[in-house]
Amino acid sequence: MTSDKLPLLTPYPRPNHVRRLRQERERRRGRIGIFASAAVGIVAIGGGTVAFATESPAQSEAAQTQLATAETAEKAQDVIDSANALLERADTEAVDASTLTGYVDYLEGYESMPDEVAVDAAEKTEAEVASVTDDMTAYEDEQAALEKEKAEQKAREKQQAEEAAAAEAEAAAAAEAQAAANTVEGAKASARDIMMSTYGWGDDQFACLDSLWTKESGWNYQASNPSSGAYGIPQSLPGSKMATVADDWETNATTQVTWGLDYISRAYGVPCSAWGHSQAVNWY
Template sequence: MLQNTRALRRASDVAEARAAVTSRRPKWIFGTVAAGVVGAALTVGLVSAPAAGAEIPDAVADVTSFVTGSPQPTGKSVDDSAITISLAEDAMSAATALSSEVAASGLDLAGAPAAVDTTDLTAWIDRLGDRDDLSAREVTSLTAYTVTGTDEIVAETAALQQAYAAAQQRKVAEEQAAAAAAALAQANTVEGAKATARQMMSSQYGWGDGEFSCLNSLWTKESGWNYQAYNKNGGATGIPQALPGSKMASAGSDWQTNAATQIAWGLGYIDRAYGSPCSAWGHSQASNWY
């Protein structure tokens, strides 16, 4: 029965503390309490002027004592402890929720702690919850420990959130890089290179299927549409067999590894030198080069 009474009192203290922190209506609360004190005093005929120099009693303690018939601890220490417990429990809830989310994500936090340890703070809250059996000094000490522990939990939760956000960003970057690599690998195949050339020559030069047929014949002869093609005799490089291959750097710094960059350079060269792929193909048939 005693344990149940303590638990109920602790729950009541925490609930009142949360309400006080949230409502931010101290004047209204004070007015209500004061009215209750006066009303109770009038009911039992206890209203009397205090003697000169007498200490005015704590209104909350008087009402509580009158209603319950039992003496109460100092009101301020009870309120401070309840508020401390309330804030600490909120901090632990946030830390526990974030730790669970991080664990479920399976993300690598690059060496950062993957969870917030709330063991010590839980112990201090439990001890502070049984403050009716503690001395004022012990309550003060435990309250200080709980406040410090709460601050540490809040800081560790913020650090975990930051590490978690960084891990999420790394995952997105890795996925994007993987997608780009897969797209590049596809574009660097023979069929991928042909599809890129068909789209590029149509959108940028207005050349249709007939011109693509000539281009296909030309670059099949030159390199087989292999972006890694290299002529050991002359040094011609890539799908369009640029000589030297470094000329293609004007179309992009990735000219050695990206078929699309080679194609962009090759189409530009054909346009400048021959006007169209079919003209270039005709020259190649006649001269064996273009």
């Protein structure tokens, strides 16, 4: 059995001592060669270390580099996952994600990188993720503001259209009601209502009023006397006097009736008195 320990030498070595030293040196060189071969095998089989063989077996034994650790690998994969998710979100020409794409492509080889290189690549990729996230958030906020403005504008246009339609319908209803009120029967109905609500006159007074204004205008709101200039259902002279009620005195039978009843009340007290005067002198 041989010993790995060097033999002890006397101050003056004998010839057999020198021979044993030479044999021990050769055995040590053999063990270094075997270790170097094993280190090369680790590159092909293992994933934890990589050995770089050199011409010197001693250098081959020492030149081992630690690949990405489990902790670094987990961190790198997390960064890659978040970066890929962001790249899907940032699939728009408005945000430049080309640098991040390059970082991800490089970092995906983290398993074959030295640990320090993998850590650095993960940190740079993570920083680029933060930068692109800021850009994407700003872009999304801007798009959201534009969409909100579009929605609000659409709502305003819809409201304006609805209001215009309602106003148009109201105007049409008012025009229809006015047209009905301007007929002979409509004017008589308005006169009867105003007589009762404003003056308290009953059907007997309405009968006199009906006779009076049938004689004057036939209850025609457009009746005009070419010789005197009297106008409307009550034959106001001039017709512009009826503007004291409303500006639409030329086209609104209700305005004319309102003015005419007020005139009768002030001048004669009741329609039957006005009718009696008209029968006597042919005017009222």
